[in-house]
Amino acid sequence: MSTTILSFQNRVVIETLHNEGRYEGRSLRYIANYLGFSKTTIFNELHRLNSEYQAGLAQTDFERKVSQRGAEVFAH
Secondary structure: OOOOOOOHHHHHHHHHHHHOOOOOOOOHHHHHHHHOOOHHHHHHHHOOOOOOOOHHHHHHHHHHHHHHHHHHHHHO
């Protein structure tokens, strides 16, 4: 299983397309195809936060988790 790492620019596109439109925005399939990622990757990204998806907050959450993971590896 490989891990997909999204860039901040990818997250901005996800936020924009997810919020586009009058009601629910673009579908997971549309966003995934547009960016070239799987639907699962987009689904997981949209559920990264326990609130409405915001690219800036998602990027901060990603960076925090990566830095914590590095500290855990270093501690062992």
